[in-house]
Amino acid sequence: MPRGRGSNSLKDPDLYEDLRKDGASKEKAARISNAAARDGRKSVGRRGGKAGDYDDWTVDRLRSRAKELGLTGYSGKRKSELISMLRNH
Template sequence: MADPIKDRETYEALREDGASKPKAARIANAAAARGRDEVGAKGGHAPPYEEWTVDDLRHRAAELDVEGRSTMTKAELVEALRDR
């Protein structure tokens, strides 16, 4: 069976930095597909989570199925979303 991680070096570095397995896999596979310098260059169009309202953060957390979102503070929501 082929390794589902296309850039194992990037994946391992991300895991060591504390990224979750799914997040590290997404980034590593994007890096392998587009080149490391291009990953992340596409983003940056939305304002940072700190500028979002709590309602908007909860809506986004619901889209990502974050557990406990209804009782989280704004700071907790931001952290949970960044961990995704």
């Protein structure tokens, strides 16, 4: 569990651990748990579903998105692997 990086510390460690047990990445779990602590879990749950479906994107667009997010190792991946990488970062 990430600790003590100034304002990047966890605000809801219990939710973070639950998300990690469910398979979320460290970054994703921290982002969700901090948002839930800040805005309330009910509010965070209503936010999803606005990004569109990665299955409709081209491979070039998926690679561009991976680059925007600072991910590495995406250049040799197939479309399904890129989608999985983006969903689970």
